[in-house]
Amino acid sequence: xxxxxxxxxxxxxxxxxxxxxxxxxxxxxxxxxxxxxxxxxxxxxxxxxxxxxxxxxxxxxxxxxxxxxxxxxxxxxxxxxxxxxxxxxxxxxxxxxxxxxxxxxxxxxxxxxxxxxxxxxxxxxxxxxxxxxxxxxxxxxxxxxxxxxxxxxxxxxxxxxxxxxxxxxxxxxxxxxxxxxxxxxxxxxxxxxxxxxxxxxxxxxxxxxxxxxxxxxxxxxxxxxxxxxxxxxxxxxxxxxxxxxxxxxxxxxxxxxxxxxxxxxxxxxxxxxxxxxxxxxxxxxxxxxxxxxxxxxxxxxxxxxxxxxxxxxxxxxxxxxxxxxxxxxxxxxxxxxxxxxxxxxxxxxxxxxxxxxxxxxxxxxxxxxxxxxxxxxxxxxxxxxxxxxxxxxxxxxxxxxxxxxxxxxxxxxxxxxxxxxxxxxxxxxxxxxxxxxxxxxxxxxxxxxxxxxxxxxxxxxxxxxxxxxxxxxxxxxxx
Amino acid sequence: xxxxxxxxxxxxxxxxxxxxxxxxxxxxxxxxxxxxxxxxxxxxxxxxxxxxxxxxxxxxxxxxxxxxxxxxxxxxxxxxxxxxxxxxxxxxxxxxxxxxxxxxxxxxxxxxxxxxxxxxxxxxxxxxxxxxxxxxxxxxxxxxxxxxxxxxxxxxxxxxxxxxxxxxxxxxxxxxxxxxxxxxxxxxxxxxxxxxxxxxxxxxxxxxxxxxxxxxxxxxxxxxxxxxxxxxxxxxxxxxxxxxxxxxxxxxxxxxxxxxxxxxxxxxxxxxxxxxxxxxxxxxxxxxxxxxxxxxxxxxxxxxxxxxxxxxxxxxxxxxxxxxxxxxxxxxxxxxxxxxxxxxxxxxxxxxxxxxxxxxxxxxxxxxxxxxxxxxxxxxxxxxxxxxxxxxxxxxxxxxxxxxxxxxx
Numbered sequence: 001x002x003x004x005x006x007x008x009x010x011x012x013x014x015x016x017x018x019x020x021x022x023x024x025x026x027x028x029x030x031x032x033x034x035x036x037x038x039x040x041x042x043x044x045x046x047x048x049x050x051x052x053x054x055x056x057x058x059x060x061x062x063x064x065x066x067x068x069x070x071x072x073x074x075x076x077x078x079x080x081x082x083x084x085x086x087x088x089x090x091x092x093x094x095x096x097x098x099x100x101x102x103x104x105x106x107x108x109x110x111x112x113x114x115x116x117x118x119x120x121x122x123x124x125x126x127x128x129x130x131x132x133x134x135x136x137x138x139x140x141x142x143x144x145x146x147x148x149x150x151x152x153x154x155x156x157x158x159x160x161x162x163x164x165x166x167x168x169x170x171x172x173x174x175x176x177x178x179x180x181x182x183x184x185x186x187x188x189x190x191x192x193x194x195x196x197x198x199x200x201x202x203x204x205x206x207x208x209x210x211x212x213x214x215x216x217x218x219x220x221x222x223x224x225x226x227x228x229x230x231x232x233x234x235x236x237x238x239x240x241x242x243x244x245x246x247x248x249x250x251x252x253x254x255x256x257x258x259x260x261x262x263x264x265x266x267x268x269x270x271x272x273x274x275x276x277x278x279x280x281x282x283x284x285x286x287x288x289x290x291x292x293x294x295x296x297x298x299x300x301x302x303x304x305x306x307x308x309x310x311x312x313x314x315x316x317x318x319x320x321x322x323x324x325x326x327x328x329x330x331x332x333x334x335x336x337x338x339x340x341x342x343x344x345x346x347x348x349x350x351x352x353x354x355x356x357x358x359x360x361x362x363x364x365x366x367x368x369x370x371x372x373x374x375x376x377x378x379x380x381x382x383x384x385x386x387x388x389x390x391x392x393x394x395x396x397x398x399x400x401x402x403x404x405x406x407x408x409x410x411x412x413x414x415x416x417x418x419x420x421x422x423x424x425x426x427x428x429x430x431x432x433x434x435x436x437x438x439x440x441x442x443x444x445x446x447x448x449x450x451x452x453x454x455x456x457x458x459x460x461x462x463x464x465x466x467x468x469x470x471x472x473x474x475x476x477x478x479x
Numbered sequence: 480x481x482x483x484x485x486x487x488x489x490x491x492x493x494x495x496x497x498x499x500x501x502x503x504x505x506x507x508x509x510x511x512x513x514x515x516x517x518x519x520x521x522x523x524x525x526x527x528x529x530x531x532x533x534x535x536x537x538x539x540x541x542x543x544x545x546x547x548x549x550x551x552x553x554x555x556x557x558x559x560x561x562x563x564x565x566x567x568x569x570x571x572x573x574x575x576x577x578x579x580x581x582x583x584x585x586x587x588x589x590x591x592x593x594x595x596x597x598x599x600x601x602x603x604x605x606x607x608x609x610x611x612x613x614x615x616x617x618x619x620x621x622x623x624x625x626x627x628x629x630x631x632x633x634x635x636x637x638x639x640x641x642x643x644x645x646x647x648x649x650x651x652x653x654x655x656x657x658x659x660x661x662x663x664x665x666x667x668x669x670x671x672x673x674x675x676x677x678x679x680x681x682x683x684x685x686x687x688x689x690x691x692x693x694x695x696x697x698x699x700x701x702x703x704x705x706x707x708x709x710x711x712x713x714x715x716x717x718x719x720x721x722x723x724x725x726x727x728x729x730x731x732x733x734x735x736x737x738x739x740x741x742x743x744x745x746x747x748x749x750x751x752x753x754x755x756x757x758x759x760x761x762x763x764x765x766x767x768x769x770x771x772x773x774x775x776x777x778x779x780x781x782x783x784x785x786x787x788x789x790x791x792x793x794x795x796x797x798x799x800x801x802x803x804x805x806x807x808x809x810x811x812x813x814x815x816x817x818x819x820x821x822x823x824x825x826x827x828x829x830x831x832x833x834x835x836x837x838x839x840x841x842x843x844x845x846x847x848x849x850x851x852x853x854x855x856x857x858x859x860x861x862x863x864x865x866x867x868x869x870x871x872x873x874x875x876x877x878x879x880x881x882x883x884x885x886x887x888x
Binding site for chain 1: 659677732743
């Protein structure tokens with residue numbers, strides 16, 4: 001017989017006396033109720049920010065990239081910093097849905113839906129930056145390689161910037177499909193519970209005629225497996241290629257071989273921080289504490305301390321090699337432009353170190369990992385730190401190049417650069433607010449699947465098995 | 480209810496084989512020492528010491544990878560590996576034997592022999608070379624000796640701590656409270672090992688031991704690359720022992736489900752190794768900076784061309800194509816074949832990392848290399864089987880044992 005069993009030492013993933021119906025009720029409640037006042041306030045702020053973003057982009061497109069403070073050496077500034085920052089955040093969703101699936105981490109079911117949604121919205125925000133950075137955005141289609149009337153003018157296949165176009169659009173497509181295919185059974189659940197005709201119709205369309213037949217489930221399962229398989233290399237490839245944007249160059253501080261894996265670790269790090277920020281709010285506002293438990297928060301904090309430390313080892317490796325290489329330019333970039341606190345941008349390097357390497361170390365302590373306030377605070381700190389990381393990489397490497405006569409003046413953003421960045425927050429939260437209102441924020445069907453093994457009430461029932469010793473247990477249950 | 484065979488007895492054939500391999504190894508060592516080690520030709524001497532170096536480093540690191548596996552799965556609260564966890568435990572004991580051997584070889588090269596054919600930073604020239612001069616703060620005999628000793632001693636000590644904790648699972652059943660405490664103590668010990676591992680294997684040690692052979696050259700990826708290479712071979716070694724014990728009728732609780740997961744590790748980390756290989760190679764090729772491409776120039780275009788591509792074929796193409804299928808990872812024969820291939824492939828990788836820098840003009844791979852490898856393999860077989868016989872093969876009272884018994888991948 002195939003027994004579902006896990007050790008009693010593990011915390012339940014779902015608390016409370018829950019049956020399948022109760023799970024459906026709990027998760028569908030926010031969708032079926034009227035949004036709260038708080039939701040309206042939040043949504044309004046998000047849309048306002050989005051409008052500010054529209055205005056900033058409008059101004060940039062009308063008057064040109066000169067609206068930003070980019071200058072002769074700092075050709076990439078806030079725009080690409082923000083691009084990399086958002087792409088990084090967009091890594092947690094697929095990591096949770098694909099890699100943690102491979103590692104059989106049951107706790108992923110509590111957070112995967114919202115994390116995947118976050119991933120998709122973050123990638124949407126990220127995409128804005130290179131697009132509008134083009135200046136003449138109406139020429140954006142030039143990046144598409146197709147036989148054209150521009151003579152021999154093709155996209156440059158040697159450029160990592162073009163690889164980015166392919167990597168990110170593939171990533172976005174697969175993430176979207178993965179997310180949506182998971183949503184189909186849940187949409188059907190909402191459709192079947194719908195009280196109004198319009199609701200029934202809309203969720204019916206979204207559910208693609210799902211009936212829950214065995215055949216449907218079978219196909220759903222194999223589709224999920226295929227998409228998980230596709231997503232796994234994508235988790236690594238996207239940020240690897242983003243790192244190539246820098247590392248293929250010969251700019252000191254950019255050309256370093258550790259960039260690809262270290263960027264991926266940093267991306268997962270920042271992605272999880274953003275998931276924490278959103279989950280802590282979501283579980284409180286929607287009363288989902290039984291599903292997104294302290295155990296979930298703790299597990300994510302473990303990922304944060306792990307990836308933060310990996311990133312820390314990479315920072316120190318780079319800093320060490322800046323000296324060890326005895327290359328004057330590398331040395332100057334790492335030890336003067338970055339690590340020297342009193343150099344013009346020294347503050348940003350130390351801000352990065354403090355936020356990304358030092359402060360996450362408090363998550364070595366269980367008490368801290370399970371403290372909601374500390375977690376929330378740290379999730380913000382990590383996201384600030386990861387923004388600094390990209391800023392440090394981009395600006396400190398660029399502002400003083402090989403020729404002192406072309407060293408640039410101190411770069412600081414204009415209101416339009418800031419407005420654009422805030423606008424992407426608007427886009428992100430507008431999408432997220434709509435998602436949390438109209439979509440089930442926790443994967444109903446998947447939670448039901450783990451409920452049988454790891455639900456609190458289920459675990460109480462298997463006390464007898466827990467008392468068995470290995471041999472007896474193996475005799476009765478081993479396959 | 481038949482009782483399970485938890486107590487391993489070393490089959491006499493295994494012992495004979497291991498002693499035969501050790502005999503071949505010792506013989507090669509003696510002949511090698513006479514013909515190469517005592518040679519008046521500096522280059523031949525360098526080849527002798529280089530061969531000892533890459534073999535001892537490789538085999539130490541792949542055995543240490545077992546302890547890394549134990550600690551990583553402990554920190555991740557893994558349950559599936561308990562059915563065979565005594566195996567990586569026994570393999571990790573080898574660090575106690577290989578660690579001091581590596582230490583002796585490295586310290587001899589640096590402190591006694593001052594072999595500047597191997598480590599250029601030991602030469603008088605280094606004191607005036609504008610680049611090497613600047614590196615002497617890190618590349619000097621004193622630091623080398625202290626850091627190497629400290630590293631190996633702590634690997635041994637922290638690994639022993641983990642194994643000591645493991646012995647508690649043989650004593651008495653654990654209730655929920657003792658179980659929780661037991662897991663907690665394991666977690667603390669494992670994290671100490673992991674932190675030390677990150678500071679050594681994943682950063683400083685490969686720079687010091689191997690990258691500094693090309694004293695002018697540097698690559699930030701080098702250590703993570705070395706880690707990936709040794710970890711995937713370490714998993715292959717675990718797989719071989721699991722299969723060996725299964726074939727002898729032990730390890731009743733481990734079955735093709737567990738093998739499948741070990742196979743996944745071999746597959747995934749082969750791909751991961753390739754990822755790091757590609758990232759390092761591609762970025763250096765693309766940047767095309769003379770100081771950096773000098774490392775690959777003779778490896779791709781010179782005498783090492785064959786080894787260079789062999790490395791990729793064995794360590795990437797083969798695992799990718801052969802281990803991708805589910806049925807392959809559950810098949811004892813295929814996994815055995817692949818595990819041997821992976822260990823051989825990464826041994827070749829270590830060969831080219833070290834010897835590719837010491838003997839740039841010609842590939843010296845020959846009887847001496849295989850002889851020394853056989854010495855190390857013989858010792859692994861001899862000591863690991865002896866170690867396996869010391870404790871029961873099943874962690875009878877481990878709180879996660881039952882999860883491992885019904886493990887279903």
